[in-house]
Every structure is written in structure tokens, then in C-alpha cells.
Amino acid sequence: MKKIGFDNDKYLKMQSEHIRERISQFGDKLYLEFGGKLFDDYHASRVLPGFKPDSKLQMLLQLKNEAEIVIVINSGDIEKNKIRGDLGITYDLDVIRLFNIFTKIGLYVSSVVLTQYEGQSSADAFQKRLEALGIKVYHHYHIKGYPSDIELIMSDEGYGKNDYIETSRKLVVITAPGPGSGKMATCLSQLYHEHKRGINAGYAKFETFPIWNIPLRHPVNIAYEAATSDLNDVNMIDPFHLEAYGETTVNYNRDVEIFPVLNAIFENILGESPYKSPTDMGVNMAGNCIFDEDAVCEASKDEIIRRYYVALCGRRKGTVKDDEILKLQLLMKQAGISEDDRSVIAPALRKEQETNAPAAAMELADGTIITGKTSNLLGASSALLLNALKHFGGIDDKVLLMAPEVIEPIQSLKVGHLGNQNPRLHTDETLIALSICAATDENAKKAMDQLEKLKGCEVHSTVILSPIDEKIFRRLGVNLTCEPKYSNE
Numbered sequence: 061m062k063k064i065g066f067d068n069d070k071y072l073k074m075q076s077e078h079i080r081e082r083i084s085q086f087g088d089k090l091y092l093e094f095g096g097k098l099f100d101d102y103h104a105s106r107v108l109p110g111f112k113p114d115s116k117l118q119m120l121l122q123l124k125n126e127a128e129i130v131i132v133i134n135s136g137d138i139e140k141n142k143i144r145g146d147l148g149i150t151y152d153l154d155v156i157r158l159f160n161i162f163t164k165i166g167l168y169v170s171s172v173v174l175t176q177y178e179g180q181s182s183a184d185a186f187q188k189r190l191e192a193l194g195i196k197v198y199h200h201y202h203i204k205g206y207p208s209d210i211e212l213i214m215s216d217e218g219y220g221k222n223d224y225i226e227t228s229r230k231l232v233v234i235t236a237p238g239p240g241s242g243k244m245a246t247c248l249s250q251l252y253h254e255h256k257r258g259i260n261a262g263y264a265k266f267e268t269f270p271i272w273n274i275p276l277r278h279p280v281n282i283a284y285e286a287a288t289s290d291l292n293d294v295n296m297i298d299p300f301h302l303e304a305y306g307e308t309t310v311n312y313n314r315d316v317e318i319f320p321v322l323n324a325i326f327e328n329i330l331g332e333s334p335y336k337s338p339t340d341m342g343v344n345m346a347g348n349c350i351f352d353e354d355a356v357c358e359a360s361k362d363e364i365i366r367r368y369y370v371a372l373c374g375r376r377k378g379t380v381k382d383d384e385i386l387k388l389q390l391l392m393k394q395a396g397i398s399e400d401d402r403s404v405i406a407p408a409l410r411k412e413q414e415t416n417a418p419a420a421a422m423e424l425a426d427g428t429i430i431t432g433k434t435s436n437l438l439g440a441s442s443a444l445l446l447n448a449l450k451h452f453g454g455i456d457d458k459v460l461l462m463a464p465e466v467i468e469p470i471q472s473l474k475v476g477h478l479g480n481q482n483p484r485l486h487t488d489e490t491l492i493a494l495s496i497c498a499a500t501d502e503n504a505k506k507a508m509d510q511l512e513k514l515k516g517c518e519v520h521s522t523v524i525l526s527p528i529d530e531k532i533f534r535r536l537g538v539n540l541t542c543e544p545k546y547s548n549e
Contacts, residue, residue: 062425062516065355066110066346074345076122079266082343083126083230085334086262089254091247092343094235095267099161104268106539107283107360108346116268117165120233124167127231131155132173132200134241135183144238148531152186154237159195171196171225175242178202198223200242200249207245207321214328219252239291244318248325255329262334263326265315265341270295272309272339273347279360280350281310282395286367289384289391301337309339361395362518362539365402368392369541373524376544402541404520407431409543412522418547420444422538423518424451434484437467441521441529442490448517449494452510453503461504462490462497487532514538523547 083090096104098116105113112118120127134142137151144154155172162169172190174183177199187197200222205212212218225246232250234243247263254261269284281295298311300319315338322341326333335341350356368388374380392398399405404421407429411419417434420441424430430451432444446461455461470493471483485493491511497504515537524542525533533540 062109063352063355063358064110065350065352065359066108067349067351068110068112068115071111071115071346071349072119072122074348075119075343078343078345079119079123079231079264080126082262082264087260089227089230089232089259089261091232091234091250091261091263093243093247093263093265093267094233095243095265096269098233098235099158101268103283103287103363104346107280107356107363108350109355109359111346116266117167120167121165123231126229127233128168128170128227128229129162129233129235130171130173130225130227130246131158131169132175132234132236132241132243132246135174135177135180137238137241138174138186139180139182142238148527151237151241156190156193158235158237159193168229169195170227171198173198173200173223173225173242173246175200175246176202196226198225200246207318210321210324210328213325214252219249222249222253224253225250248322248329251325251329262330263341264343266343267315268344268346270310270312271347272298272311272342272344274310274350276310277394279357279364279395282391283360283363283367284312286364286388286391289367289371289387290380298337298339301339304336309337311338311342315341361397361401364388364392364395365397365399366539366541368399369402369520369544372544373542376524376546402518402520403427404429404518405541408520408522418521418523420519420521422448424448425516437464437471437484438490439482439484439486439529440523441487441519441525441533442485444519445487445490445514446494446507448514449507449510452513453506455503455506459503461501461507462493466493466497486526487529491532511536 100113101116102113104111133151133155142151143149144151147154159169172195174187174197177183190197203213203218207213234246236243251261251263270281274280276295276297285293285295294313295310296313296316298309298316301307301309319338323333371380371384371388375385404423408419408421411421411431411433415433418440419434420432422430422444430444430448432440432447434440435443450457467485470485470489474480475483494504495508498508517538519533519538519540521542524546530540
């Protein structure tokens, strides 16, 4: 079994207590910028085994009577139909998804802010859709010279031009569907407006990574750089914290670079800055909840290699540049790892050589390796899934979970009527066919009952998979990598 290295219960308790302490520091109100993913932080759950993807949400639920949520989205991202890569949906759809999730579990979402608003027609259409759902919408505008022209920023033509967001609770969580949405600018704009109204408001930042109180070159922090290689984020020692306290802490370049400007804004609004460093602004307690260093390091190294293969496939698709590949190769060297450390790669490649066709391999939690090959009926990924389910269910490998007479009509439908060139079943079609067989076949039912055990398994394919197969593996909780080539080069 994969080792757990993170105490999630300790984290929930410690994190909520620390945020309450920060609220009390400012008196009337705290604007808390939530970096990363608030609801489904799968990166954190992979590199900190034991961290649950919804841990931050569960932590907020402990503060739900004191908290409200404001979701911000960049109007330019709406115009560009920017897509959230892990879910494959546009940012505007993700805003509605987040609103529904938060509301359903009892968190109060008070409004949505359209940042960088310049009258974009798509932003206006999105606003009408939100208002039809009963959601308040505010506008924040582009400020010329932001963030360096402090005098302009702190005037009626700067923050003063932005809509004042009406809030009613002591903790205001500012979150977004992705980076570049304007979370920090929204917080600072609100501080300006609150101060003009005589309200004592403060700002803090909740960013899980990099973790400030573990070493700079710790695999967890290197994995964060790998995850943000497209943003050119770089972890670095916080020089302001080192100068103020003589303590070495880790932050990332954008926060360090912007801190002098933030400090000036704080001094202008509050009279004096409450913080001496970017690290001071943070409230993250994750580093205090790691209890098995080896487990966390191993998981983080696995993640770095996965990110490298995702980028290789992205380059093959034309969406990733060479610079990003070179950065990931450097990060792998810093972590002391190579492709050979991903244990599913070699078995998959061997199976491909043996069969002269695309193949795939899966590593189970106990280290067992399962392989799948291409056949006339099934693609390698579909065969791999069935072989893994047989293993989990103790079903003999020779047993057919689905008879050819079940598969062949589906193939006929695909090729004869739906215009598909490839008759082999994709993973979604395989699972649907298996579920139908499970109604009358005991072995098929036993195999279906094992699906939950696939979560957390590692898979490598010798070819780039179709978007359908990638999505199925993601929904099953499988960590997938692929060789950067197509099946029919």
C-alpha cells in the first residue's frame, strides 16, 4: 500500500484556528486571497498523501458562519474562452460550477466580480446569465500603470473607479477558477474602499504551495514548480523575511517581486504595513502536518515525472514550448530523478515491443504491475482496465468478462453508423458494456464492484490517448502518463 505522509485532521484543525487568529488581528474584516484550487486540489493530494482534495473546503466549513465567498474572473478570460485544463471546461462555466458546489454544501457565496472589465460583449452576456441565477455581479477595471503607479492606484481613477463589493461577514474569501483572475487586486481594492468607509479591514493570503517552512529544494516545492512550469514561477528564499527575522523561509518570485508595492499600498491605506515579508502575509499550515518525510518525498518525485510527460505530450500536440520541457528536465535533475523512476513505463514499453502494437501498464497500490495490449476488440487502455478489475476481484485471467457477441454489435454501430474509423472499444464504451453484462453475469458484476480500487493507481500508455480515454482515467482517479506519440504516426 502507498504510504500516507500527511495528517489531514490536524491540518483542518490547525488551519481554521490560524485563520481565526488572523481575523482577530484586524478587527472588523479579513479579506483572504485563496490561491490554488479551493474545491478539488488533486495536486496537493498527490504530493501530500493523506491530504484530501476537498480539505480546504472542509476547513472553510468549520468557519462557515463567519465566512462568505466572492468569486472573481478575468473578463479577458471569458472573451478568450479560457479552459481549465484539469476539467476541460471554460472559466465562466467553472464559476457557475463553483457557485453551485459552495452553495449546495452550505457556504455563502455573496457575489461574482468581473475583473479587467472593458465592456466585453461575452462578459456582459455572462453577467446576464449570473443575474438570471440571482447572483450579484460587480465590475473592476484595468488601472493604467498597475501595480507600480501607487499614486494613481490609490485615487478615484484607480481603486476608486472599481465597484465596491458589499460584504456582510468577518471573513471574505476571494477565490477564482484559475490564476491571473485578479484575486489580490480585488482584495486590495476592497481594503481601499473599506478604509474610506471607516472599516478596519485586513488582507492575508492562503497559498498551499510553495510550503514556506520546508527547504527550498524539497521535492514538494520542486513539484510545485513543475506544476506551474507554464507560468514561469520560481521558488526562492524570502529575502524580506530573512532580513526581518533572520529565518529562512520559502516563497515564490511573484510575491517577492510585488511585496514592496504591496507594502506601500498597505502603508497608504492602513497608515503602516502589518507585514514585514511576503511570508508574513500567508496563513498556510500544511508544512506543520507532514509526519512521514519519505512518503511525501516519494509522492512528490512521482508527480514531477508525471508533469514532465504531460508536457512532452503537450509539445507533441503543439501546446507546450521547448523552454517548458527544459525547465522540467532541470527540475528532475534537482530532485535526483529520471524517467526510469516511474515504474510503469518500462513494462508498458516491453508489452508494446512484444505485441508490435500500442500497450499500457498499471501499478497498483501494492506495487503489482498489470499490463494491457491492443486486440481486435479492445484498445490497450480498455484491456488494461479489465485486467486490473480481474486482478482486484480475484477473477481468473482466462475468464471473458464480455463475450465477443456483446462487443461486436457496439463495433458495428461505431463503424457502420457513427463514422468511427477505429472499431475497438474506448474505455467508456468498455465500462458501459461491462455494466450491462453485470446484470446477468456474476464475474462482470464482481469486476464492476472493484472500480473504486483503481483510485490512486499509476498508468502509462505507449501512445497519446484519446480525450475520452484521458477523461475516464481522470474520473476513476488514475494518475496517467503517455509516451509523446500517436498510435498511427
